[in-house]
Amino acid sequence: MDYIDPHIHMVSRITDDYETLSRMGCVAVSEPAFWAGYDRGSVDGFRDYFRQLTEVEPKRAANYGIQLFCWLCINAKEAENVALSREVIAMIPEFLDHPNVLGIGEIGLNKNTKNESIIFLEHLELAIKYEQSILIHTPHLADKYQGTRMILDMLSDDSRIDRDRVLVDHVEEHTIGEVLDRGFWAGMTLYPVSKCTPERAVDMIEMYGPERLMANSAGDWGPSKPTAVPDLIFEMRRRGHSETLIRKIVYDNPIEFFSQSPNFNNHFQSR
Amino acid sequence: MNQRSGSVVFDESFLSVRAKLLEISATLDRVDRAVERGDPLDENAVEQRERVDHAIRLLLSERSDRTENIQRLFSRRYRPNWRTDMAVS
Numbered sequence: 213m214d215y216i217d218p219h220i221h222m223v224s225r226i227t228d229d230y231e232t233l234s235r236m237g238c239v240a241v242s243e244p245a246f247w248a249g250y251d252r253g254s255v256d257g258f259r260d261y262f263r264q265l266t267e268v269e270p271k272r273a274a275n276y277g278i279q280l281f282c283w284l285c286i287n288a289k290e291a292e293n294v295a296l297s298r299e300v301i302a303m304i305p306e307f308l309d310h311p312n313v314l315g316i317g318e319i320g321l322n323k324n325t326k327n328e329s330i331i332f333l334e335h336l337e338l339a340i341k342y343e344q345s346i347l348i349h350t351p352h353l354a355d356k357y358q359g360t361r362m363i364l365d366m367l368s369d370d371s372r373i374d375r376d377r378v379l380v381d382h383v384e385e386h387t388i389g390e391v392l393d394r395g396f397w398a399g400m401t402l403y404p405v406s407k408c409t410p411e412r413a414v415d416m417i418e419m420y421g422p423e424r425l426m427a428n429s430a431g432d433w434g435p436s437k438p439t440a441v442p443d444l445i446f447e448m449r450r451r452g453h454s455e456t457l458i459r460k461i462v463y464d465n466p467i468e469f470f471s472q473s474p475n476f477n478n479h480f481q482s483r
Numbered sequence: 484m485n486q487r488s489g490s491v492v493f494d495e496s497f498l499s500v501r502a503k504l505l506e507i508s509a510t511l512d513r514v515d516r517a518v519e520r521g522d523p524l525d526e527n528a529v530e531q532r533e534r535v536d537h538a539i540r541l542l543l544s545e546r547s548d549r550t551e552n553i554q555r556l557f558s559r560r561y562r563p564n565w566r567t568d569m570a571v572s
Binding site for chain 2: 324325326329330333353354355356357358361362365384385386412415417418421451452453457
């Protein structure tokens with residue numbers, strides 16, 4: 213089955229992973245900007261990273277028949293450096309017209325601090341000003357519930373935000389309901405340690421239905437499995453779910469959400 | 484949406500659940516043996532142990548939202564007035 217991984221960090225993966233993903237049916241991925249494992253020291257460090265996301269990585273993916281789209285931001289872990297964050301936010305518009313840029317992301321919170329919240333709000337202003345879709349990272353483990361509620365507060369307090377164009381990622385059992393109830397898209401991340409298993413993700417599909425719901429691997433430089441979405445497909449088949457339902461989660465829904473980004477509409481090629 | 488019966492779900496999950504319960508029991512036994520050797524839990528570990536005990540009690544509840552409740556148990560509290568407290572306008 214063709215599928216799309218809507219959240220994966222391929223800059224951290226080896227080329228063999230592209231081949232494996234392609235063999236498993238992956239036709240497109242979207243790669244949010246994220247933390248490199250260390251704090252970058254200057255706006256030029258981010259400019260180089262955004263060139264990697266918009267120029268280098270799409271070519272590496274294309275060699276294996278995969279279309280790579282991306283999202284731009286300074287991530288929450290580095291948002292404690294407010295001055296640098298503002299320099300990066302001011303620089304992002306240089307890249308927004310690049311054909312593989314879908315919007316602003318993955319913005320969000322990490323430890324739910326004041327500075328993280330301030331920079332999150334300034335990213336929202338950027339997205340509103342340039343009419344961009346938004347991809348949101350919610351914190352992990354003990355910080356997830358509090359951070360998700362804070363993020364939903366900030367989004368809901370701003371009437372200019374189009375909720376159809378916001379994907380709130382890394383939802384789990386205690387956060388998915390509120391995200392969907394408030395009219396946002398929700399992403400379930402299949403991750404070995406800190407997020408959820410394919411089995412629990414399928415439980416959530418069964419409880420909440422397939423509307424505005426996606427699944428991703430968030431594969432990165434840490435313990436993660438880039439082929440986690442095929443694991444979800446396998447679990448759904450094992451439970452007897454229809455191919456139509458599976459396809460909606462792993463292919464149709466990502467396309468519906470991404471299609472709100474002009475660059476996706478203009479450049480995505482379905483097989 | 485899930486068409487499978489509870490019996491089918493339970494039967495296919497039984498060995499996995501059994502194995503996970505044994506992992507938990509073995510971990511708690513390991514902790515208790517260390518304590519019995521005269522190495523008491525520090526304040527942080529006592530608090531963690533209490534939350535694990537609470538989670539086990541939630542497992543024994545008859546409701547079908549155990550997972551959500553355990554997630555909340557291991558979560559920091561959300562304060563609705565956080566924007567005022569943090570002075571984030």
